Amino acid sequence: MPDTRWPNAANPMTSVNPLEPTLQMTVLGIETSCDETAAAVVRGPAEKQILSNVVRSQIDDHTAFGGVVPEIAARAHIKVLDGIIAEALSRADCGWDDIDAVAATAGPGLIGGVIVGFMTAKAIAMASGKPIIAVNHLEGHALTARLTDDLPFPFLLLLVSGGHSQFLLVRGVGDYERLGTTIDDAIGEAFDKTAKLLGLPYPGGPAVEHMALAGDAGRFKLPRPLLDRPGLDMSFAGLKTALRTQAKKLEPIDDQTIADLCAGFQKAVADVLAARTKAALQLFGERHPDVPPTLVVAGGVAANQEIRTSLQAATAAAQADFIAPPMALCTDNAAMIAWAGIERLVLGPVDDMALPPRPRWPLDATKAAVLGAGKKGAKV
Incomplete structure (x- = not known):
């Protein structure tokens, strides 16, 4: 049994929505x-x-x-x-x-x-x-x-950071339902490990994004894990392994190959997130048919422009609103x-x-x- 002294979904608080206007x-x-x-x-x-x-x-x-x-x-x-x-x-x-x-x-x-x-x-x-x-x-x-x-409750949250990658239905303060999560590496962790594998500096996320700007995302065929399965769970460890396999085949790798691998990896992550976001918004609509859908994206990975663009396109296709707090409040x-x-x-x-x-x-x-x-x- 969870410790109910801790305010969480097992001990939800009654939400005030909108917030008390005078307090x-x-x-x-x-x-x-x-x-x-x-x-x-x-x-x-x-x-x-x-x-x-x-x-x-x-x-x-x-x-x-x-x-x-x-x-x-x-x-x-x-x-x-x-x-x-x-x-x-x-x-x-x-x-x-x-x-x-x-x-x-x-x-x-x-x-x-x-x-x-x-x-x-x-x-x-x-x-x-x-x-x-x-x-x-x-x-x-x-x-x-x-x-x-x-933003009023409820809304859909995509948390993408170095330690967490998950979709959450946010119904109120202390009232959260996890709809899907990574079954292995978090996205930020996968970026950092990919950067280290390719000899790029820390922190890995910005380094991979920078190299990807000069890369060809279509050069290498990298997997989109779990997209052939139902649900909202994600996996990124296999994608990282596939990238390492490609890199080892071509050793020693030059800067252009590193850029192409970064671009392919980043595009694969963005594709997975976009597909799962569409499914998550559909589920939100089924749960709350009378609520205009909103996707909130938080966490350091939200700074990645390729990923952000893919998420914006997915929410637009679902006729949903997209909110990403300023970067100083995302990290x-x-x-x-x-x-x-x-x-x-x-x-x-x-x-x-x-x-x-x-x-x-x-x-x-x-x-x-x-x-x-x-x-x-x-x-x-």
Whole structure:
């Protein structure tokens, strides 16, 4: 049985839609789930304002290793988090008396980083006497379009990041249904691994996209995994393996071959996402025939122009709206965490000091784990 102390789909809250028009709160948000250290001050819901949104990237710390090293990430969070919080408050022109609550990512993520941010938030809440809200990092992404576009429930969310690739039906705060997910690599992970395979620098996503600009996407016949099967699940590990097989056949490979492989890989991913998006929008229409369909895309992979163009074409074909928050709010940031905290505060109960940080925390706790589970909880 899921732990019902945690606000999730097993313990949904009654959603307010639209948001309470007169209530106004100011929340400090903290985000440390991976390799960005972030703090933000957000005010709402009556008048939505991002008063500050400070993000310190750790790319330089991890470049030499070709990926995020959890221990290095946690140490970097410890080193800079206090200063990032102070900067966020300063930019917002706020003192502690102006803050109504503290919201922090409590999972999922690299547990060392999650501990740093969430325990710091607990210390602030205890010292200042403010409420603390434990925020699911994925819920932060899910609710961002409510901050930027006043989007009502329900809507369809495609979350595409380094660690997550899934379609979610967002019915309300704490009320999510996972419609489909990757059964292996997340899309961002597949991009990073492909870049490393081809000798491209970290972070891999932008490097692959840059090389693809000069490539011929039709030179190599790469698979579109799972498209011959029903449902909305996806797979990208086999696509990555097919690319590696092609690369090994042609060793040593020149820059043009690398560009062609990148273009083919990127096009295959875009095709899979576009096809699954069409199916997801059709399912949304069947579930909610009286609601104008909207696809919200969040996560760092939403920055990829090939993928974004394919998704826009798929939503246009389905006569659906397409929303992608500004890139600063698509990638990991603390404004989305503060906003999720506001959404939960509007509904009443907040969390308590006994809640632990979690490395795993699926938004839809009612679905069986696709990638397995253990004592830390379901992986997806």
